[in-house]
Amino acid sequence: MKKxxxxxxxxxxxxxxxxxxxxxxxxxxxxxxxxxFAIIIHGGAGTILKENLSIExxxxxxxxxxxxxxxxxxxLKNGGTSQQAVxxxxxxxxxxxxxxxxxxxxxxxxxTNELDASFMDGETLNAGAVAGxxxxxxxxxxxxxxxxxxxxxMLSGSGASAFAKEKGLEMVDPSYFYTERRFKxxxxxxxxxxxxxxKDDKKAxxxxxxIKNAKFGTVGCVALDxxxxxxxxxxxxxxxxxxxxxxxxxxxIGSGTYANNKTCGVSSTGWGEYFIRSQVAYDISAQMEYxxxxxxxxxxxxxxxxxxxLGGTGGVVALDxxxxMSFEFNTAGMYRASMDAQGELIxxxxxx
Numbered sequence: 001m002k003k004x005x006x007x008x009x010x011x012x013x014x015x016x017x018x019x020x021x022x023x024x025x026x027x028x029x030x031x032x033x034x035x036x037f038a039i040i041i042h043g044g045a046g047t048i049l050k051e052n053l054s055i056e057x058x059x060x061x062x063x064x065x066x067x068x069x070x071x072x073x074x075x076l077k078n079g080g081t082s083q084q085a086v087x088x089x090x091x092x093x094x095x096x097x098x099x100x101x102x103x104x105x106x107x108x109x110x111x112t113n114e115l116d117a118s119f120m121d122g123e124t125l126n127a128g129a130v131a132g133x134x135x136x137x138x139x140x141x142x143x144x145x146x147x148x149x150x151x152x153x154m155l156s157g158s159g160a161s162a163f164a165k166e167k168g169l170e171m172v173d174p175s176y177f178y179t180e181r182r183f184k185x186x187x188x189x190x191x192x193x194x195x196x197x198x199k200d201d202k203k204a205x206x207x208x209x210x211i212k213n214a215k216f217g218t219v220g221c222v223a224l225d226x227x228x229x230x231x232x233x234x235x236x237x238x239x240x241x242x243x244x245x246x247x248x249x250x251x252x253i254g255s256g257t258y259a260n261n262k263t264c265g266v267s268s269t270g271w272g273e274y275f276i277r278s279q280v281a282y283d284i285s286a287q288m289e290y291x292x293x294x295x296x297x298x299x300x301x302x303x304x305x306x307x308x309x310l311g312g313t314g315g316v317v318a319l320d321x322x323x324x325m326s327f328e329f330n331t332a333g334m335y336r337a338s339m340d341a342q343g344e345l346i347x348x349x350x351x352x
Contacts, residue, residue, distance in 0.1 A: 038323040039072040039085055039223045040338040041065065043099045045269045045315040048333025050350055061098055062347050065337040068092040069347075072223055073339040082223040082231035082265075083121060083144065090117075090140040090235050093219040097179045099335075101219040102138065105177050105237025107186040113177035115237055116251040118154075119143040122230030122259035129154040129251040133161050134177075137170040140235045143251070145169060154251060182240075189241045218250045220267025222259070222319040230321065232257050232265035232281075239272070248272025254282035261321060263288040264295055269334065270307075270314010278307055284318060295320040299328035 043065060050058075072089035076082070094102025105113040117139035118129035128147025131154065136142050142164045146155055155163055165171055218236035225231075234257045236250040249255035249272035256272070258281035259265035266281035275281075280302055287298040299318050307314070308330050315329020317336060327336050327348070337347040 036228075036323045036341055037076040037224050037226050038319055038325060038338065038340045039069055039076060039089065039221065040317045040319050040325045040327070041069050041072070041089060041093075041219070041221045041336065042267060042269050042315070042317045042327075043068075043093060043219050043335030045329045045331045045334035046313070047331065048335070048349060053349070058349065061335055061349060064093065064096050064098055065335060065347050066345065068221075069337040069339050069345070072221060073343075076223060076225050079226060081227075082225040082229050083119075085223040085225065086119065086221045086231045086233040087140055087144055089221045089223070090219055090233050091138050094138055094140065094235055097181065099219045100182075100237045101235040102237075103177060104179055104182065106182050106240040108238075109186075109190075109241050109243045111183070111186065113174065113237055114242070114245070115139045115177075115235070116247060117143040117233070117235040118251045118253055118257040119147060119233040120231065120253055120257050120259040120265070121147070122232070122261040122265055125260065127153050127253045127257070129253060129257075130160045131156040131247045131251045132245055133157065133164070134174045135161055135171050136164045137172045137176065140233050142169055143233065143235075153253065156247075157245075177237075182237075185240055193241075218256070218267075218269040220257070220269060220317060222265035222267055222317055224265070224319055224321070224323055228261065228321065230259045230261055230265040230319065232259040232267050234267045234269075236269075249275035249280070252276055254279045256281060258282045258285055260285050260289070264298075264318050264320040266299075266316050266318045268314065268316045270329075270331070271312050274307060274310055274312025275314065278302070278310060278312065280307060280316065284316065288320070295324050295326050296328075299326040303328040303330055 068089050071092050072085035075085040093099045097104040114132045116131045120127040128143045130142045145167050220234040222232045234250045255276045256268045263285040266284050268275050268280050283302050284298045287293045315334045318326045325338050333350045339345050
């Protein structure tokens with residue numbers, strides 16, 4: 001009888017301990033999930049070859065990428081939101097002449113700078129975008145303001161500028177965006193076009209070649225904060241020598257930018273027309289949601305398979321709800337960087 005009572009006592013003690021341990025285990029899991037955060041950025045993709053980049057220029061790009069990603073990382077580490085991290089990180093790159101966004105934006109055929117940007121909130125699926133503005137210092141800030149302070153998703157041109165001014169955003173003279181490097185790039189392309197246009201039999205072929213070889217790129221950022229919210233943003237000057245108010249993928253939600261807390265956040269860079277036709281950013285999220293694919297599987301399929309078969313070039317940075325990150329591109333290089341919750345920093349340029 002004593003033996004039976006002893007066994008029953010042991011059973012109840014074991015059961016009681018299990019019940020006490022279970023809540024602690026759940027709390028631990030919740031803490032881990034709450035503390036998971038990460039940030040990933042890009043500064044454009046294209047024919048970026050080591051032999052074409054001086055040691056000094058390579059160092060400059062890496063230092064600026066690191067400065068940008070650390071800006072967002074500090075915000076996330078201190079409990080800031082993914083929206084704050086994305087905006088402040090992109091603004092670091094918008095203020096640098098190194099990147100094709102903001103201060104370093106490329107020139108149009110008319111020798112102006114026309115800027116595009118977009119932002120998406122993965123928690124609410126709300127979004128804001130701007131296209132073709134010429135006097136707003138920070139297009140990504142304007143994109144967010146359109147999301148939060150208007151009933152619209154996208155504004156363009158003079159109307160977007162009027163909205164920005166009304167909301168108190170910093171306005172600048174268009175000359176603020178002038179950089180000698182970008183202006184000379186435009187002149188080289190224009191001179192090449194003049195030369196080729198004298199060869200009538202190659203006129204059509206050259207126009208296509210001009211588009212393919214023109215500098216095009218963006219800056220972008222995706223962040224996951226400690227509350228599990230994902231945000232994504234993209235900002236660009238578009239394509240060198242663009243005409244007729246051309247708009248690429250950067251301000252198009254689903255093409256250049258997408259974020260959904262259920263799946264991931266994505267920012268794209270590359271030949272915008274193909275990213276628009278492929279809805280690259282949304283496609284990655286959709287594959288994760290409806291095909292149950294991992295972030296890596298989805299980004300690889302969209303960029304290396306679907307986009308490549310269509311003839312598009314470029315890449316994405318993406319970050320899922322668990323903090324997993326992906327750099328995926330089908331070009332020679334992509335300026336990129338990331339940091340995770342453990343503070344591991346990655347800064348790369350070339351394909352490795």
